Amino acid sequence: MPLAVDTYSLGPVGTNCYVVRERRGAAECVVIDPGWDAAHLRLELARTGAACAAILLTHTHFDHIGAVADLAEATGAPVHVSPDAVGALESPLGPPGVALRGYGAALSVSGGETVDAAGVSFEVLDVPGHAPGHLSYYADGCLFSGDVLFAGGVGRVDLPGGDWDTLLESIRTLADRYPPETVVYSGHGPPTTIATELAANPFLAELRAAR
Numbered sequence: 001m002p003l004a005v006d007t008y009s010l011g012p013v014g015t016n017c018y019v020v021r022e023r024r025g026a027a028e029c030v031v032i033d034p035g036w037d038a039a040h041l042r043l044e045l046a047r048t049g050a051a052c053a054a055i056l057l058t059h060t061h062f063d064h065i066g067a068v069a070d071l072a073e074a075t076g077a078p079v080h081v082s083p084d085a086v087g088a089l090e091s092p093l094g095p096p097g098v099a100l101r102g103y104g105a106a107l108s109v110s111g112g113e114t115v116d117a118a119g120v121s122f123e124v125l126d127v128p129g130h131a132p133g134h135l136s137y138y139a140d141g142c143l144f145s146g147d148v149l150f151a152g153g154v155g156r157v158d159l160p161g162g163d164w165d166t167l168l169e170s171i172r173t174l175a176d177r178y179p180p181e182t183v184v185y186s187g188h189g190p191p192t193t194i195a196t197e198l199a200a201n202p203f204l205a206e207l208r209a210a211r
Contacts, residue, residue, distance in 0.1 A: 004024040019048075026119065027049065029052060057080065115137070128161075148170055172207055
């Protein structure tokens with residue numbers, strides 16, 4: 001049975017937050033990248049009857065972490081983040097006029113582990129290139145890629161810690177590791193598949209040429 005994945009586009013730049021359950025109607029869920037509006041997320045969890053068992057962060061750019069502190073404190077759910085990104089979680093920086101609450105009690109995951117929560121086992125992958133300490137999470141045919149790979153696009157590399165060659169190698173790792181039909185749930189935009197992006201993503205011509 002496929003995972004139940006609900007998507008919420010939150011905040012000023014429409015960042016995808018994912019609520020993941022083992023099956024539709026399951027009593028617990030995992031929240032990935034609660035970027036904004038903790039109150040709305042809590043209402044949605046109450047509406048669906050799903051208790052938050054864990055919070056997974058792909059990276060700590062402001063639009064992915066805006067609701068972390070409030071959601072974690074309200075639910076008691078542990079927060080998982082890369083040790084290379086924890087500083088930005090503890091002392092987050094946003095655009096002018098945007099206030100963000102820091103969170104200092106996160107658990108470290110750096111890639112190569114699994115996080116088991118809400119009946120789902122998530123593989124943790126270190127996928128640098130867009131941001132320091134960027135992670136992706138894979139479970140049951142679903143890849144939560146953060147801002148590494150999008151439908152028709154890839155993550156920016158013009159921000160601190162970004163590097164094009166590193167990003168491309170991260171995408172190559174994902175493509176080599178997971179089946180072509182893997183559904184990619186990105187940090188922004190609609191879902192896609194690895195096969196679709198390898199076939200048509202204009203930024204991946206170099207990967208196509210090498211396969």
